[in-house]
Amino acid sequence: MTHSSGSGLIHEFLEDSAYVHENWQEVCIGEFDTKVLDRGSGKVLFQTPIARHLEPFWVPILRHFEKHRRVVTYQRRESTTKYLHAWNRAKDLKSVLDHLGMERCDFVSHSSGAIATLHFALMYPERVNSMVLMNVAAHYPRLQGPASVLSDKVAQVLPQSLLLPLFLLYLAERNTKEYPIHRYAFGQFKPLNKFMKYSLNHIVMTHDIRSNLHEIRCPVLLINRTDDRIVRMEDMENMRQRLPDCRGLRTVTGGGHMFHYTRSSEIIEFMEMFYDQITQRPTVAKEER
Numbered sequence: 001m002t003h004s005s006g007s008g009l010i011h012e013f014l015e016d017s018a019y020v021h022e023n024w025q026e027v028c029i030g031e032f033d034t035k036v037l038d039r040g041s042g043k044v045l046f047q048t049p050i051a052r053h054l055e056p057f058w059v060p061i062l063r064h065f066e067k068h069r070r071v072v073t074y075q076r077r078e079s080t081t082k083y084l085h086a087w088n089r090a091k092d093l094k095s096v097l098d099h100l101g102m103e104r105c106d107f108v109s110h111s112s113g114a115i116a117t118l119h120f121a122l123m124y125p126e127r128v129n130s131m132v133l134m135n136v137a138a139h140y141p142r143l144q145g146p147a148s149v150l151s152d153k154v155a156q157v158l159p160q161s162l163l164l165p166l167f168l169l170y171l172a173e174r175n176t177k178e179y180p181i182h183r184y185a186f187g188q189f190k191p192l193n194k195f196m197k198y199s200l201n202h203i204v205m206t207h208d209i210r211s212n213l214h215e216i217r218c219p220v221l222l223i224n225r226t227d228d229r230i231v232r233m234e235d236m237e238n239m240r241q242r243l244p245d246c247r248g249l250r251t252v253t254g255g256g257h258m259f260h261y262t263r264s265s266e267i268i269e270f271m272e273m274f275y276d277q278i279t280q281r282p283t284v285a286k287e288e289r
Contacts, residue, residue, distance in 0.1 A: 089116035
């Protein structure tokens with residue numbers, strides 16, 4: 001998918017937002033009221049959401065895979081009053097799978113969505129066929145202090161007009177075509193200070209699975225952008241070395257924190273190669289012979 005620059009990219013993003021909203025199906029799972037996007041048929045590709053309002057960033061990838069797979073995602077639970085932990089996210093994920101009658105899936109996720117997927121894989125390994133994880137670390141020691149101060153102290157006294165640009169310093173570079181869509185999407189979190197404290201940053205501040213990586217036995221593909229301000233390449237290289245069945249660490253350049261949107265063509269190519277490898281389709285087997 002080729003993306004425009006400037007205002008054209010905002011227009012495309014709004015069109016992708018319409019795709020999501022037109023395909024949402026409202027469901028009630030116990031006390032969890034959510035919306036599910038469920039399209040296509042075949043082997044399930046489950047996209048673990050990063051946060052509410054950010055679903056359109058996944059549309060280019062979902063549109064591609066729905067042609068030959070069943071693609072599923074849901075609207076994540078958010079909070080402005082109590083902390084939501086990684087295991088809360090994992091249990092919500094399981095509840096959606098159970099509701100849809102899905103036993104095992106291939107998962108794709110990014111950032112805090114990837115954190116939730118990792119915890120899900122540790123809690124329910126029998127439900128995971130494979131994982132494509134983008135922009136995630138096993139631990140965030142250099143961020144946990146600043147994130148805590150920003151979320152619990154600084155953010156609580158700043159107006160939205162000042163807080164959003166400060167938050168965006170970690171997400172996208174100014175004067176790039178990606179900056180406006182990051183600003184627009186994350187600007188939907190109002191009040192941002194409460195979402196940051198309870199729902200957005202808390203999962204990063206409490207995440208540490210360094211001692212558990214060896215328990216994740218499924219095939220994993222890692223992807224990151226080379227210049228990300230949140231997850232460094234060395235963080236993901238460490239995961240690549242320690243995961244028992246990691247099939248590689250792929251990289252893209254630029255695109256902001258939500259790089260899988262404007263770099264979707266590269267991401268899709270990485271994913272298709274990964275699925276060819278782990279399923280050993282006939283074309284791959286022939287080449288190996």
